[in-house]
Amino acid sequence: MKKILLIATGGTIASAIGAEGLAPAVTANKLLEYVEDVKSYCQIDSVQLLNIDSTNMKPEYWIKIAKHIEEKYNKYDGFVITHGTDTMAFTAAALSYMIQNLDKPVVITGAQKPISAKETDGIKNLIDAIKFSCEDVGGVFVVFDRKVILGTRATKLRTRSYNAFESINYPYIAFIEDGNIKYNKLDIIKKSEDGPKFIITMCSNVFLLKLIPGLEPQILDYIKDKYEGLIIESYGSGGIPFEDEKNMLPKLKELVDKGIAVVVTTQVILEGSDLSLYEVGQKALKTPVIPAFDMTREAAVVKLMWALGQSKELKRVKEIFLTPIKDDFIY
Incomplete structure (x- = not known):
């Protein structure tokens, strides 16, 4: 029994x-x-x-x-x-x-x-x-x-x-x-x-940002001073706005240059993201951001917390995040 x-x-x-x-x-x-x-x-x-x-x-x-x-x-x-x-x-x-x-x-x-x-x-x-x-x-x-x-x-x-x-x-x-x-x-x-x-560790100092049309890039200044990790819920297949005064890429690069891990996922629940598909995604990848592929929002948030709990070195965090665990992402 x-x-x-x-x-x-x-x-x-x-x-x-x-x-x-x-x-x-x-x-x-x-x-x-x-x-x-x-x-x-x-x-x-x-x-x-x-x-x-x-x-x-x-x-x-x-x-x-x-x-x-x-x-x-x-x-x-x-x-x-x-x-x-x-x-x-x-x-x-x-x-x-x-x-x-x-x-x-x-x-x-x-x-x-x-x-x-x-x-x-x-x-x-x-x-x-x-x-x-x-x-x-x-x-x-x-x-x-x-x-x-x-x-x-x-x-x-x-x-x-x-x-x-x-x-x-x-x-x-x-x-x-x-x-x-x-x-x-x-x-x-x-x-x-x-x-x-x-491997029991977590860093809770992570922020989840949901993109909406017209979002001011200056929100990233606040995040840069407060958090060690950021998950951006983008649209569709994934991408970051880059036109005119709503261009978020320069502020995003400031975060990455400071050593803050930035993950991009999608607000769309099914079928995942592919940042290589559109110009808005490829520009983001050059920042560089970490793609979440077909992970759930919950898994992406928690995995970034778990990765940051093990290391604050950006290269190592990316390596941990992009190592598949229990089929958390497959494409």
């Missing part, structure tokens, strides 16, 4: 109505009372590591979760993390980078409605997550609405529907139907034989 550790961090799944609306209240032990049947196929312990709305998630908490998994790694066959949906994809990406070469599953789940609600999806999601945590696979995964998503490829697309998450620019790993797991992609989740590698 597999031995699983449930790590509770709060979120909607553990929320109850309070004086100012929904807030985390249900403990880890109480969550398990809703899924008693899982004890027929696994032994499960629990720990209340955090108890927050995931809006309050921060890199320091990602480090806390990763360190707890490292501490307990040899005592359990799998891990389930209950988490709020709003920043779940960020946490999944963070753990994918900080914990590599896994020979067991780390599964993140949550709910769109509290587990105590009449029409909750929390019970189903938690049972599915525990079920998948007993599989002989390795990696970080989001399990939600009967789907298994690679940790570097999850994005929340819906605020209320039960099918909140999608796998972006990548196949689903598996589907769970009536307790049966039907695999769709196996090669990326084979158990590592090299043993886990924990």
